[in-house]
Amino acid sequence: MNAEALVRAPAAAVDLLVRGAHVLDPRTGIDAPHDVLVREGEIAEIGAPGSLEVPAGAELVDGTGRHLFPAFVDPHVHLRVPGQEHKEDLGSGTRAAAAGGYCAVVAMPNTSPVVDSASGLRSLRDGAARDAKVPVGFMPAITRGLGGEELTEMAELRALGALGFTDDGRPVVSAGMLRKALQYQRMCGGVIALHEEDPSLSGAGAMHEGAVSALLGIAGIPSVSESTMVARDAALAGYEGGRVHMQHLSAQESVLAVATAKAQGVQVTCEASPHHLLLTDEAVRSLDTRMKMNPPLRTEEDRQALITGLRDGTIDCIATDHAPHAKDEKEVPFEQAPMGTTGLETAFAAVYTGLVEPGVLPLGLVVEKLTSGGGLLDLPVPMIAVGSSANLVLVDLDATWTAGEHGYASRSSNCCFDGRELRGRILMTVAAGSVAYRERAFSLSPEGAAS
Amino acid sequence: MNHLLSIEDLDREAIERICDRAASFAEVAGREIKKVPALRGRTVLNLFYESSTRTRSSFELAAKRLSADVVTFAASGSSVEKGESLKDTILTLNAHKPDVIVIRTPWAGSAQLVTGWSPAQVVNAGDGKHEHPTQALLDVHTLRSKLGALDGLDVWIVGDVLHSRVARSNILAFQKMGMRVTVCGPPTLIPRGIEALGCTVRHTLDRLAEADVVYALRMQHERMDQAWIPSLREYAALFQINAARLSPHQILMHPGPVNRGVELSGEVVDSPQAAITAQVEAGVVVRMAVLYEVLAGSRASAAAPSAEGALA
Numbered sequence: 001m002n003a004e005a006l007v008r009a010p011a012a013a014v015d016l017l018v019r020g021a022h023v024l025d026p027r028t029g030i031d032a033p034h035d036v037l038v039r040e041g042e043i044a045e046i047g048a049p050g051s052l053e054v055p056a057g058a059e060l061v062d063g064t065g066r067h068l069f070p071a072f073v074d075p076h077v078h079l080r081v082p083g084q085e086h087k088e089d090l091g092s093g094t095r096a097a098a099a100g101g102y103c104a105v106v107a108m109p110n111t112s113p114v115v116d117s118a119s120g121l122r123s124l125r126d127g128a129a130r131d132a133k134v135p136v137g138f139m140p141a142i143t144r145g146l147g148g149e150e151l152t153e154m155a156e157l158r159a160l161g162a163l164g165f166t167d168d169g170r171p172v173v174s175a176g177m178l179r180k181a182l183q184y185q186r187m188c189g190g191v192i193a194l195h196e197e198d199p200s201l202s203g204a205g206a207m208h209e210g211a212v213s214a215l216l217g218i219a220g221i222p223s224v225s226e227s228t229m230v231a232r233d234a235a236l237a238g239y240e241g242g243r244v245h246m247q248h249l250s251a252q253e254s255v256l257a258v259a260t261a262k263a264q265g266v267q268v269t270c271e272a273s274p275h276h277l278l279l280t281d282e283a284v285r286s287l288d289t290r291m292k293m294n295p296p297l298r299t300e301e302d303r304q305a306l307i308t309g310l311r312d313g314t315i316d317c318i319a320t321d322h323a324p325h326a327k328d329e330k331e332v333p334f335e336q337a338p339m340g341t342t343g344l345e346t347a348f349a350a351v352y353t354g355l356v357e358p359g360v361l362p363l364g365l366v367v368e369k370l371t372s373g374g375g376l377l378d379l380p381v382p383m384i385a386v387g388s389s390a391n392l393v394l395v396d397l398d399a400t401w402t403a404g405e406h407g408y409a410s411r412s413s414n415c416c417f418d419g420r421e422l423r424g425r426i427l428m429t430v431a432a433g434s435v436a437y438r439e440r441a442f443s444l445s446p447e448g449a450a451s
Numbered sequence: 452m453n454h455l456l457s458i459e460d461l462d463r464e465a466i467e468r469i470c471d472r473a474a475s476f477a478e479v480a481g482r483e484i485k486k487v488p489a490l491r492g493r494t495v496l497n498l499f500y501e502s503s504t505r506t507r508s509s510f511e512l513a514a515k516r517l518s519a520d521v522v523t524f525a526a527s528g529s530s531v532e533k534g535e536s537l538k539d540t541i542l543t544l545n546a547h548k549p550d551v552i553v554i555r556t557p558w559a560g561s562a563q564l565v566t567g568w569s570p571a572q573v574v575n576a577g578d579g580k581h582e583h584p585t586q587a588l589l590d591v592h593t594l595r596s597k598l599g600a601l602d603g604l605d606v607w608i609v610g611d612v613l614h615s616r617v618a619r620s621n622i623l624a625f626q627k628m629g630m631r632v633t634v635c636g637p638p639t640l641i642p643r644g645i646e647a648l649g650c651t652v653r654h655t656l657d658r659l660a661e662a663d664v665v666y667a668l669r670m671q672h673e674r675m676d677q678a679w680i681p682s683l684r685e686y687a688a689l690f691q692i693n694a695a696r697l698s699p700h701q702i703l704m705h706p707g708p709v710n711r712g713v714e715l716s717g718e719v720v721d722s723p724q725a726a727i728t729a730q731v732e733a734g735v736v737v738r739m740a741v742l743y744e745v746l747a748g749s750r751a752s753a754a755a756p757s758a759e760g761a762l763a
Contacts, residue, residue, distance in 0.1 A: 211647030215459075217580030217619050218559050220643065287560035331538050333558030335579060 005163050005379060006104055006135035007128040008094070011434035013041030014059070014390065020049040021063025021394060025070050025384040026368040036068060038390040041433020046386060061428065063394060070382035071103030071391040071429055075193075075373035076168070076247055076271060076319035077344065079105075079136070081127060082120075083112030088324040088411045090124075093344075094133040096322070096410035098437035100344040101393035101426040103382055104374055105322075106137040109146075110169035116141040116152045121160050134431040137163040137379065139193060142181050146170050151181060155188040163377045164191035168247055169294075171197045171229055178233060182242035191269075191377050193245040194233055196254065197295065201225035206335050208281040208296040216287070218335060221296050227253030234261035234268050245376055246270035248321050250295035252305030259314045269376045271319035272306045274347045275416050278354040279303075283416070289330045289337035290416045293323065307360060310369055317373040318366070320347050324412030341416040346403050348395070349422035357423060392430040399425035406440070454573040455741050456562050457582040458623040466627060470592040472740035473733065479516060480736055489743055490519035496549035496571070497523040498540070500556040505707060505731060506576050506585070510553050513738035522547065537561060541568040550746055554578075572745040580616050586706055587620035589737040591628055593730050594664060597702060602629030605661055608650075609690060610668030610714050611640045613679070617706045618668060622648050633662070636690060639679045656689070659696055666704045667692050667714045683713055694718045702726050 016038050023034040023046070035052035037045040045052055054060045079093035088096075097105045107124075109115035115124060121140055128136045140157045142165040144150045154165060165181065172178040172194065181192055202225040207213050209220020230246055234257060237244040249255060249270050261268045275293060280300050283291045291297060309315035323340025330337050348370060355361045375381040382391035404418040429437040458466075479487055495514040499507050507523065514521040524544070535543075537556070544552070545568075552569055554562050555576040562575035577583040594601055606625050612618040612634050622645075625632050632650040634641060641652055659665065670686060680686045693716035697703060703715075703725045711717045719725060 209643055211644035214642040214644035215619070215648060216559050217582070217616055217642075219580075222643070287563065328536065328538075332536060333556065333561040333564060333579075335558045 005161050006137050006432075007125045007161070008132040008135040008432065009128070009130055011436070013433045014430060014435050015039050015055065015057055016059040016061055017052055017054050018061045018063045018068055018392070018394060019052070021066045021068035023068045023384055024364060024367060026364040027070070027381065027383050028385050030384060031364065036384065036392070038392070038430065038433070041390055043384060043386055043388050043390050046384070061394065065396070065398070066427065067395045067397055068384070069101075069367045069393050069395065070371050070384050071393040071431060072101050072348065072370040073372070073374035073379065073382065074102050074105045074320050074322065074344065075245070075317065075377055077105045077107055077322040078110070078324065078340070079107040080324060081111060081124065086326050086411070090127050090131040090136065091133065092409065092411040093322070093324070094131070094136060095437070096342070096344040096408065098133045098429045098431060099409040099426060100346070101348050101395065101429050102134060102344060103391035103393075103429065103431035103436070104135045104137065104379065105344070106139055106163055106374070106377060108166060108168040109139060109141045110167075114141050114145050116144050118153065118156050118160055121157055121162060125161060133436050134429075137374075137377065139164050139166045141165065142167045142172055142192060143177060148173050148177055151184060154181070154184050154190065158188045158190050162190055163379070164193055164245070166193035166195070166247070168193065168195045171195055171199065173199060175232060175236060179236055179240060182236060182240035182244075185242050186240070191243050191245050193247050194229075195247050196226045196229040196233065198225045198229050201228070205296075206292060207284050208298045210281060210299060212281045212284055216285070221294070223251035223253050223298060223302065226251050226295055227257050230254045230257040234258065234266050237261075237268055238264060238266040241267075243267040248273050248276065248295055248319065249306065249309070249315065250276045250298050250302060252302045255305045255309040255314055259309070262314065269316040270314070271317045271373065272310065272315045273319060273321045274343055274350045275341055277303065277306050277310070277318070278350055279416060287334040289332065289334055290341055290414050290418060292334060292337050292339055293321070293341050293416070294339035307355065310361065310365065315369070316376055318347065318351065318369045319373055320344050322410075324410050325414045326412060330414045340414065342408065342410050342412055342414055345408055345410060346415055346417045346422065348426065349401070349403070349424040350417050350420070352397065352424035353422045390430045390433045393426060394428040396425045396427055397423065399423065401425055453745065454562070454566055455584055455745055456566070456573065456575045458584045458587050458620045458627070459582070461584070461627070463627045466588065466591060466624060469588055469737065469740045469744055470595055472743060473592050473736040474596070476736040476739045480732075486516050486518055488518045490514070490517035490746055493519045493550040493746055494548060495519045495521045495551045495553060495742060496544060496547065497521065498544065498552060498554045499523065499576070500526040501577065503555055503576070505734060506555065509731070509734035510576060510738050512735050513742055516735070517739055517742055519550075519742065537564065538568055541565055545569050545571070551742060574741060574745060577616055580614055580619070582620045583616040584620050585734075585738055585741055586617050587624035588741065589730060589733040590621055590666070590704060591624050592737050593704070593726055593733045594702070596729070596733070597726065600629075601625070603631070604663040605631045605633065606664040606666055607633045607635055607659060607662040608666045608668065609635045609656070609692060611670055611679075612636055612645065612668065613640045613642050614671060615668050619648075621666065622650050626650070637680055637686065656696055660698050662701055664702045664704060665692055665697060669706065669708065670710055670713045672710070687713055690714070691716055692719055694722070697722075697724060699724070704730060707731065
């Protein structure tokens with residue numbers, strides 16, 4: 001890969017001292033209160049709480065009682081550029097990312113037109129270099145127009161900075177087509193990320209197929225529409241020696257299929273989304289269109305299988321599949337509504353409230369899974385270590401807030417957690433050495449403000 | 452009761468109250484002048500996004516017999532065809548100040564949505580494949596008129612359950628009235644998970660004789676291109692209710708329109724066991740009772756006058 005993979009608008013490198021925050025980085029093993037000094041956007045020093053002096057001109061942030069994590073990376077977001085800027089754009093989407101504690105996101109290509117050419121990718125990267133608040137990576141399509149019939153110019157796209165390839169939103173229906181992409185991957189690299197769904201099984205389905213869909217009379221999307229494709233594509237990846245990343249797993253059968261493939265040595269990784277980790281098809285009973293996404297919310301058994309998959313390592317990361325839609329697009333009957341929920345601004349708090357606070361998952365594991373998504377695409381993993389670029393998120397775990405109470409940084413508000421009381425508020429996000437977000441009520445200390 | 456959105460929302464008491472009121476309205480249908488002033492000055496707005504003959508006309512007739520003003524909007528030829536959203540259509544129609552909106556759409560939950568967009572009382576006349584509560588109420592009314600109490604009776608619902616809102620509403624309504632429900636049809640037309648509604652699932656008619664009531668669903672020709680079944684001929688061979696299969700003690704029902712020679716043989720349609728015409732008759736009085744219930748019902752139940760009061 002020649003070009004730099006991540007792009008953002010120019011931003012000033014920050015000098016700041018976070019004093020006394022509980023620093024937690026599962027990779028370095030640090031898990032105690034520390035002072036963390038950032039100079040010119042790099043982590044310069046880590047010391048005992050209160051031990052580090054504020055250098056002249058640096059900002060002081062009081063971290064007492066707060067937590068400092070490596071900032072999160074989301075390998076799966078929809079920024080809707082080009083063509084659907086009424087839903088989101090590079091500026092609003094990356095502001096939402098920063099507000100959610102993310103220091104990098106990876107945008108999907110199912111835009112209008114589809115990102116499937118060098119000119120499309122170039123123009124997007126130019127846009128990100130003007131508008132993006134946090135670094136953005138791009139995955140162009142595997143097939144032209146997501147049509148499933150012709151490969152994109154993968155080698156050229158890679159040279160221009162493509163992180164990998166995906167037809168996300170749609171499966172690669174033809175096994176032969178995916179096989180060719182995997183063969184080409186051998187030459188040009190780049191992970192192939194897969195939206196796993198057999199359309200002959202999912203059909204016109206609008207929710208999980210089960211007791212709730214039977215009651216509502218809504219056509220179902222059976223779990224096997226996902227798991228059969230996971231198994232097929234893992235077999236293809238194994239055969240070709242390719243690298244694949246399975247997006248947004250939702251069904252227990254899919255988790256099993258990935259575990260089996262991993263045990264056989266296939267280079268497969270996968271992700272789960274906060275909504276699939278926290279909600280089930282019971283939430284669809286009310287026919288709230290914010291609960292309509294693809295893959296759909298499934299059963300409690302599926303949800304438990306995803307949680308177990310995170311715990312045992314089958315599932316490599318948490319990805320939001322942030323999918324903004326305009327208000328009027330979602331204010332329609334359930335079956336007419338587009339699929340998708342926003343997620344960037346609620347991911348941490350939702351997972352913390354739903355899984356960490358009740359003791360289902362340890363905080364360190366959740367931080368690891370929220371930060372590992374970029375590494376799966378060969379991006380550097382954010383770390384709190386001297387010499388690393390500063391990618392930090394400061395969090396108040398005790399703060400209670402209601403999702404959407406002050407609106408969203410995203411242009412869209414179709415969030416499945418909207419209106420829920422959540423714990424864990426992002427106070428500040430530092431992305432690639434620059435401050436990308438400050439919570440509105442979070443003020444600097446007097447020294448910092450004076451400096 | 453404010454709205455009638457689903458059978459799921461109703462308890463047995465509410466179902467019986469509506470059916471009892473329908474029975475008293477049936478008396479009106481026998482008069483020479485078939486009209487009472489119960490809803491005089493009220494406006495009923497029928498909004499139909501799907502073609503419908505009997506449901507639409509029976510709602511119109513029901514409203515007229517209660518002296519309400521009725522306007523009917525059909526999706527074809529209207530702003531809907533020009534791409535207006537359901538919400539915008541409702542907001543526009545609110546300008547007519549309807550007291551009741553009767554709505555049928557191909558989408559589950561649309562009647563529920565309308566309650567958030569309009570101050571009118573909303574009656575669900577069919578929302579996608581979800582529910583068709585007035586059909587279930589008129590079916591319960593028809594059966595009660597013929598049989599009295601329904602407790603402990605067996606009903607078999609036969610045919611295309613997958614695509615049927617009638618099946619969903621009736622499974623719920625019949626069970627609320629104390630009946631045991633069996634659904635029967637080819638596995639491709641029985642939705643996975645339907646047992647969760649409390650019914651038994653069978654794929655043959657071998658034990659049809661156990662049924663007290665046989666409720667056949669319409670096979671929709673337009674669905675046959677999707678290969679839900681190999682052929683209508685084979686379907687009829689396996690699942691058609693005909694004279695050989697129907698026992699003399701059984702009541703036969705069908706929501707209409709019937710495909711003679713497919714789900715029902717001609718001879719059973721014309722037999723005295725068929726309650727199909729009675730169902731259509733019940734349609735008007737039950738919809739009168741529903742309109743009365745949603746408009747005057749809350750007031751009436753507070754003051755507790757009988758339906759006779761409405762007739763005065």
